[in-house]
Amino acid sequence: MFDFLDQYPYILPFVIFFGRIIDVSLGTLRIIFVSKGEKYKAPIIGFFEVLIWIVVISEIFSRANDITAYLSYAAGYASGNFIGILIEQKIAFGILLCRVYTKGNGKELVSLLNRQNIGATLIHGTGSLGEIDIIETVVDRNLMKKVERIFTEFDPNVFFVVEDVRTKQRGIFPKNQTLLSRWRIGK
Secondary structure (H helix, E strand, O other): OOOHHHHOHHHHHHHHHHHHHHHHHHHHHHHHHHHOOOOOHHHHHHHHHHHHHHHHHHHHHHHOOOHHHHHHHHHHHHHHHHHHHHHHHHHOOOEEEEEEEEOOOHHHHHHHHHHOOOOOEEEEEEEOOEEEEEEEEEEEHHHHHHHHHHHHHHOOOOEEEEEEEOOOOOOOOOOOOOOOHHHOOOO
């Protein structure tokens, strides 16, 4: 498949390195999609992940005979993990449950969230330091920075926890932008 590597063997470590970066990055994304129940995306990504891995490993078995190729394989694996995590953070795929504990007026925080088209539920409770309000909201992961900013502007000493959610159903959620609507003229 890579016959040019017979003529230019010094390129082999680069092919191995970049092949592993792509393969491992895809593997990271596949695992995320499997854990989120994305039954159509995960197999497609898995197909390309394994295809790239097979090509890279076959080149290693047929041509690699020095430590440089082996180090390229290991460095590509490590870099692929790092890049896969960066990609995952960038796409921010998933749904989060945010639970906020505040001594402030929870109704005001719910109102702030509602004005941003983010649904929230208020629960009154008693903590170790007295009466508190607990506000729960479910948001897409790509909105977390915005929601966190709302929390900290409301109460600089706010305590909140964030949990992954596999699915959501009904409720008040902001309209999702499609990929095409982001570049639509007039927006």
